[in-house]
Amino acid sequence: xxxxxxxxxxxxxxxxxxxxxxxxxxxxxxxxxxxxxxxxxxxxxxxxxxxxxxxxxxxxxxxxxxxxxxxxxxxxxxxxxxxxxxxxxxxxxxxxxxxxxxxxxxxxxxxxxxxxxxxxxxxxxxxxxxxxxxxxxxxxxxxxxxxxxxxxxxxxxxxxxxxxxxxxxxxxxxxxxxxxxxxxxxxxxxxxxxxxxxxxxxxxxxxxxxxxxxxxxxxxxxxxxxxxxxxxxxxxxxxxxxxxxxxxxxxxxxxxxxxxxxxxxxxxxxxxxxxxxxxxxxxxxxxxxxxxxxxxxxxxxxxxxxxxxxxxxxxxxxxxxxxxxxxxxxxxxxxxxxxxxxxxxxxxxxxxxxxxxxxxxxxxxxxxxxxxxxxxxxxxxxxxxxxxxxxxxxxxxxxxxxxxxxxxxxxxxxxxxxxxxxxxxxxxxxxxxxxxxxxxxxxxxxxxxxxxxxxxxxxxxxxxxxxxxxxxxxxxxxxxxxx
Ligand SMILES: [Zn+2]
Numbered sequence: 001x002x003x004x005x006x007x008x009x010x011x012x013x014x015x016x017x018x019x020x021x022x023x024x025x026x027x028x029x030x031x032x033x034x035x036x037x038x039x040x041x042x043x044x045x046x047x048x049x050x051x052x053x054x055x056x057x058x059x060x061x062x063x064x065x066x067x068x069x070x071x072x073x074x075x076x077x078x079x080x081x082x083x084x085x086x087x088x089x090x091x092x093x094x095x096x097x098x099x100x101x102x103x104x105x106x107x108x109x110x111x112x113x114x115x116x117x118x119x120x121x122x123x124x125x126x127x128x129x130x131x132x133x134x135x136x137x138x139x140x141x142x143x144x145x146x147x148x149x150x151x152x153x154x155x156x157x158x159x160x161x162x163x164x165x166x167x168x169x170x171x172x173x174x175x176x177x178x179x180x181x182x183x184x185x186x187x188x189x190x191x192x193x194x195x196x197x198x199x200x201x202x203x204x205x206x207x208x209x210x211x212x213x214x215x216x217x218x219x220x221x222x223x224x225x226x227x228x229x230x231x232x233x234x235x236x237x238x239x240x241x242x243x244x245x246x247x248x249x250x251x252x253x254x255x256x257x258x259x260x261x262x263x264x265x266x267x268x269x270x271x272x273x274x275x276x277x278x279x280x281x282x283x284x285x286x287x288x289x290x291x292x293x294x295x296x297x298x299x300x301x302x303x304x305x306x307x308x309x310x311x312x313x314x315x316x317x318x319x320x321x322x323x324x325x326x327x328x329x330x331x332x333x334x335x336x337x338x339x340x341x342x343x344x345x346x347x348x349x350x351x352x353x354x355x356x357x358x359x360x361x362x363x364x365x366x367x368x369x370x371x372x373x374x375x376x377x378x379x380x381x382x383x384x385x386x387x388x389x390x391x392x393x394x395x396x397x398x399x400x401x402x403x404x405x406x407x408x409x410x411x412x413x414x415x416x417x418x419x420x421x422x423x424x425x426x427x428x429x430x431x432x433x434x435x436x437x438x439x440x441x442x443x444x445x446x447x448x449x450x451x452x453x454x455x456x457x458x459x460x461x462x463x464x465x466x467x468x469x470x471x472x473x474x475x476x477x478x479x480x481x482x483x
Pocket of ligand 1: 324325326371391393396
């Protein structure tokens with residue numbers, strides 16, 4: 001346990017075998033610590049009862065406050081990411097306000113899930129959604145009528161965020177009530193799709209559904225119940241899986257962020273089931289997005305879509321450049337692929353995107369969030385204001401700064417990987433050692449690693465960045481030793 005974290009070992013490493021728990025990696029003074037602390041200040045300005053109001057309304061309960069007005073139709077999506085952000089910030093810092101807010105949200109969700117079971121028994125047992133018209137939407141979809149589903153704004157996209165929020169509250173903060181609510185919610189999803197045939201599933205999955213396959217893969221790993229792995233495969237969009245597994249690029253003009261999370265799910269299914277097809281698809285997707293569709297600062301897409309080669313000139317003409325959600329999900333996919341095969345190219349992309357796109361999507365003074373980062377010359381960024389802007393990137397980006405410490409270090413049984421140059425300290429409890437990294441990167445092109453506590457034998461795998469000049473290598477060689 002690190003000083004100030006207030007937490008013992010977390011569930012995190014139970015799902016992601018190569019990760020250190022957030023509370024085992026301490027951010028030290030530097031731009032990442034500043035960004036995280038500013039983000040906590042911003043997050044604590046949001047009104048939790050307003051975030052939860054849509055869920056109470058759909059469950060037939062009286063809301064405790066008015067819902068937020070922005071992005072009407074996608075009601076609830078911010079509250080769901082907010083739960084993830086509270087859990088991660090609590091895990092990373094031990095912040096008591098984040099913990100009490102997380103606990104309050106989960107207790108409210110418990111009440112809401114129970115109310116849905118009583119008030120909506122034919123379609124809502126386990127339900128935790130806030131979108132207007134939930135009853136007709138899910139009742140119709142359950143019997144194979146997709147009319148309302150197709151007329152509604154990305155239903156599974158909306159719901160997925162709560163699946164992820166509950167998983168994260170368990171994963172990062174060991175909250176067992178959240179785990180119970182999560183598995184109940186997974187059972188609801190299985191009940192909704194139980195009678196849909198393969199063609200109906202494909203039609204359903206044509207709409208944005210984020211990482212529904214990923215959360216079901218996680219439910220399988222949490223519970224070991226194969227029904228969740230089967231659901232993960234059913235939620236896998238074959239229109240993308242099949243061609244990409246055959247190295248066929250069909251991404252031109254597709255909505256970018258609709259696609260990225262599908263491949264996170266494919267990577268997780270491959271990891272848990274050993275299915276090569278899913279791994280091939282996720283690797284090729286990553287390759288073609290990073291090599292062919294990513295700008296220098298790590299972002300991709302314009303007007304939310306992957307341009308064709310011919311229309312890539314749009315990047316310098318249109319104001320809606322790369323979307324922050326895409327990079328958030330690409331980093332998550334990168335973590336998944338690195339776990340399957342820890343190659344330097346993944347750390348390379350992660351570094352580029354984290355420092356250039358993610359870090360810059362937060363206003364350095366008031367902490368507002370960015371939707372589009374325009375690549376158009378002389379254009380500018382637009383930042384959100386707390387309690388007002390409720391776009392997709394506001395909700396996603398809430399989580400970005402809370403897990404800066406997630407990929408700095410990873411490990412295998414006997415190797416410690418130093419993937420990023422960030423001032424920090426990692427406590428590798430299995431080995432009984434603490435390693436401290438001192439750096440002012442990117443302001444300086446050097447870092448210092450020292451074992452500050454304990455003694456152990458392990459391999460140190462240090463990311464050797466492509467930007468490092470000749471001459472750095474001899475210094476780095478000294479550090480690539482068995483400690
Ligand atoms: Zn977005």
